[in-house]
Amino acid sequence: MSSPTIADLTTLHLGGPARAVVEAATTDEVVAALTDCDETDTAVLVVGGGSNLVVADEGFDGTVVRIGSGTVEFGVDADRPFVTADAGVQWDSLVAQVVASGFGGLECLSGIPGSTGATPVQNVGAYGVEIADALRGVQVYDRATRESAWVAPAALDLRYRHSNLKHRDDRIVTAVSLWLRPDGVSAPLAYRELARALDRDEGQSAAAAEVREAVLSLRRSKGMVLDADDPDTYSAGSFFTNPIVSAAESAAVVAQIAVVVGPDVAIPQFPAGDDTKLSAGWLIERAGFTKGYPGEDAPIRLSTKHTLALTNRGSGTTAQLLDLAREVRDGVRARFGVTLTPEPVFVNCRL
Incomplete structure (x- = not known):
């Protein structure tokens, strides 16, 4: 120890x-x-x-x-390829190995930091793809019964940035199994920015390796690929989730936002089942929080590349991080009536 x-x-x-x-x-x-x-x-x-x-x-x-467990194994089930990885495998190294082995399906999730075991816990997603789209099963150790068992995706209540494994420590993920595409081609592109970067239309596919490089390039431009020389990457990724507004409330919420920004400003809105998903980054910026806020001398500040990330410039404290997160959350709520929900797990502290 x-x-x-x-x-x-x-x-x-x-x-x-x-x-x-x-x-x-x-x-x-x-x-x-x-x-x-x-x-x-x-x-x-x-x-x-x-x-x-x-x-x-x-x-x-x-x-x-x-x-730090690190086993990775490929297999086939009913003619469908899959990969099973220990929870300690670094996620992006797994994606790289999958793509290098000639498979597709995970490339849109390239560059996401953290371990494989964490990905189903919060149903990690990026560029139009979520872990739920590829998940075959999760091996879970139950601390109460001291037994391990494989759990099917349907039993995990997977939805936007959520599973029933989140915010609990009695069931620990020890391995993850994911379905793959056998032809080395990506799933149909579902994210406009990525499709544009690849010179494709939404709904088209591309080589998984090509998509991976495009995703890594986009993430680097936003400070979302770990780099010891770039303090913009000293973060927990996107600090707030995109708020989801119920179908019953969405018209009123969007109308209130329009009153603030003006009727001629397009408000980003995305379907989330019957509900509406808004852009947290857009709301943060329109509430007056610019990239790099509150300034270059602040030890904790918003990323200079992406307002959704709160970054430690090397000498910050958790207390200062929480102060800035509260300021951003409260500022968005005061201006638009929308409350942002933090994405990270808080240990011995709270927002």
């Missing part, structure tokens, strides 16, 4: 000390570490890539179990 600060384990580079850190290099070691903590009544924080964590400056009074 060792006791580094949790800041060393997160992409925000924030968070105080833990009582101990256990590095678990296999699924058996993950289970053993959790069992040991449960038998000694020790609080546990499970960490993979640390890309979706906001940890208090005071740290965590318990044991951090860092999942």
Whole structure:
């Protein structure tokens, strides 16, 4: 065991000390570490890539179990190819391996930081694709029964940035299995910006390798690919989810926004079943929060490339991050009557 600060384990580079850190290099070691903590009544924080964590400056009074399991296996089920990866496999390395092996299906999710085990927990998505679109199953360790079992996607209540594994620590993902496309071609492009970058129409497909490079390029332009030399990437990704407004309320909410921005301004709106999804980034900018806000001397500020990311410029604190997040959330609510919901998991702190 060792006791580094949790800041060393997160992409925000924030968070105080833990009582101990256990590095678990296999699924058996993950289970053993959790069992040991449960038998000694020790609080546990499970960490993979640390890309979706906001940890208090005071740290965590318990044991951090860092999942580093790394097995990847390809297979075929009823003539459909799939890949199964341990929870500790870094997500983008898995996507790269899938594309290099001649398969498609995951390329739109390229460049997303963090571990594979975290992807179904919040139903990670980008550029028109969600994990739910490819998910074959999730292996879950139940700390109460001390048993592992494979769980079908239908049992996970998967929806926009949500599963029933989120915000709980009694069921831990230890492996993920995903369906693949056998021809090395992407799924039909469902995101206008990406289709434009590939000189394709929405609904067309392209080579998975070509789509992966286009996605990586777009994400880099927004500071959304980890880079030790770029403090815009010292973040938890998009800090707020895009707000979803119910069908019953959407007309009134959009009308209220139009009163503020003017009737001639196009308000980004996207279907979300019967409801309407709004753009959090657009609302943040129209509420007066510009890229780099509140200024270049601030240790915590919005990314200079993308207003949805709150970034640590190297000397910030979690308290300062939460202050800025509250300011942005409250500013959007005051101007538009829309409350933004944070996406990261908060440890020993809250917004």
